[in-house]
Amino acid sequence: MPTSPPLFYQVHFYLFGLLAIASALAFVTRKSPVSAALWLVSVMFNLAALYVMMGAHFVGIIQVLVYAGAIMVVFLFVVMLLNLGHPNELSDIRGKWGRLAAGGIGLALLAQVMVLARTQFMPSLQPPTNPVFGGATDRGAIGTIAEPLFNEHLLAFELTSILLLAAIVGAVAIGRRRSAQ
């Protein structure tokens, strides 16, 4: 890199990176599959933050929506369907202090959203335009991805839809109960 990025950027890069490594270590060492899955969700959120920091905004959003939101939910669904979680490790917080802490954190997050929605940011806090994709500002984060996706890689994109269809049919065919027939 020709110029070193600002300290604010570096601190957050290392912060998210270390959080990702710590979550990954917790993920492979937990005994319960449910807590392992939730630590993996934490890894994916940290990676999404890193993607956004490296200028890949669309990939970061898709990481949260598809990986943390859809794929991991399917994993958790299967773990709970097969009843694999160790019951003694799945302690629900039912105490008064747990509820108070959850309510306090929720209110703080809600207040942050309200404040952020009304704030005019200083120019120094505006998100920077990516120097590599110089034209990204007029096309937005999606246009940068969409143009090569639908021009050079159109055949691969269409084949992907066939792959997904085959996966759906295969999953239904394999997961069906044999005794039903």
Next chain:
Amino acid sequence: MIPEALALSAVLFTIGTIGVLTRRNAIVIFMCVELMLNAVNLTFVALSNLYGVTGQVFVVFVMTVAAAEAAVGLAIIIAIFRHGQSVNLKNINLLKG
């Protein structure tokens, strides 16, 4: 920050490999494979800052394949569980000579 991102990707991939080699629960092993895919995605995104946006297009494809893989793989795991009431790899030794 590209060297740091590549190093982080290597560390995450190694952790995923360790998980695949040490865990016995088939679903957890499957999640470790997802972690390895994520590590490779991080490499793609980091290098797309140097070599153009194709890396990010690749990440979209990798995510699609990962979703398809998760659907089929979990269906197989459910079928195995119906067969033997377990997803522990110690108990899945039907093809052992």
